[in-house]
Amino acid sequence: MVLKDYNKEDKVLLAVDCIIFGFDEEGLKILLIKRDFEPKKGCWSLIGGFQKKDENLDQAAIRILNHLTGLHDIYMDQLYAFSKVDRDPKERTISVAYYALIDIATHDSDLIRLDSAQWFSLKKVPSLIFDHNLMVKKAIARLRQSAMTKPIGFELLPEKFTMRQLQQLYESILNKKLDKRNFINKVNSLDILIKLEEKDMTVSRKGAYLYRFDKDKYYKKLLEGFSFKL
Amino acid sequence: MVLKDYNKEDKVLLAVDCIIFGFDEEGLKILLIKRDFEPKKGCWSLIGGFQKKDENLDQAAIRILNHLTGLHDIYMDQLYAFSKVDRDPKERTISVAYYALIDIATHDSDLIRLDSAQWFSLKKVPSLIFDHNLMVKKAIARLRQSAMTKPIGFELLPEKFTMRQLQQLYESILNKKLDKRNFINKVNSLDILIKLEEKDMTVSRKGAYLYRFDKDKYYKKLLEGFSFKL
């Protein structure tokens, strides 16, 4: 064989589905939409769409997310390619899943126009179309893994946040209670937070100091990675 | 929109490329082939092929690996989908990379018929076609990550092996020297090895005890995971 004939090869539809993690005072959630088209019209599903010829998968994921939710400038990462032959009953489709992290409050305004979308707590995710529940499961596992090896939070928390919020974020992700003092000591040892003068007075009578991430140090740690045993 | 017209969507060629890691007395290597077809005939490349309609990606990876190398019953894992628009100059192609782990000696006989294939030490990987060097880089990073969070070695070592071989494997993967005593202590604490009566007398005058993996405990640890700081 001298020339491989690409034309003889099967082509497939390539979809992108997005697992959008959000965080608010109730904990970690994912964003789902009620499908308004067949197949599986009326069922809950991840946000998704098809890749176009002139874009790579990252771009497709960003476009689809923005188009369906209005969200922009969102952190996204590729998760996994799902390829079971009959995963989409209508036509052979391979789906590359991406996951995104956002702070729900910060992006609330973007999402207001989305009446068919809804946030679901991780523990209350309904039955989804196709293999979307599997995608969600895998995304949670990945997020958990990430939480223990690199700083996350930057994307999921508002610019200013309290230690308690950060702890609650980690508790949601890891699905377990953490000790307040140990958590603070650990986080402080990472040296990626800046303590502000300002206090958040809405959550308690005493008020809680606000922090923000030191972006430079945050991204440095992101590259290095660490082992965060919690 | 009530019915989404799948037919309007772009279809693409979906390729699978395999990063095959092998281990022998010289260390960790990857298997490359010299392409005998266009484009890029004569260049070094990963083993790859196209996915067919009636198979999922895992199956495609297994088929391609077996077809091109004769290897079978090989551990493989999906790595990442590479989708840069012009990654393949001939036609728009998305490639899902898989990586495989094998013990070179054990599979030598399978590979004998492959005169266009060659093992390259990780440090001497030549320039490859398309984005294959990027794939290799990402696969090494993944392998390194895996080595620290779950037991590997089962696939890369012969059935019976010495502690030194296991240590050399980890040294190759992590690309650093490890302390002999600390390594043994750590490995023993995992409780996944069975020490045999038998010694390997080929490597030293004193001989070295052979070990084998306790499959049950090995797979149990694989599910649990661990933190292996080396």
Added chain:
DNA sequence: TTTAATAAGTGTCTATTTTACACTTATTTT
């Protein structure tokens, strides 16, 4: 204005894990 209620904030001690480090042993070849 005093009291009660709420969540924030703070430090130490113990257990576990990780790291550093050097000599003896079994065997073969000379």
Added chain:
DNA sequence: AAAATAAGTGTAAAATAGACACTTATTAAA
């Protein structure tokens, strides 16, 4: 019999992780 080779072995110090309880600032209610 001596020399050479790689295997095999343990302990102490340092770093990290985990357990644990009281005080403080503030507001709302009495």
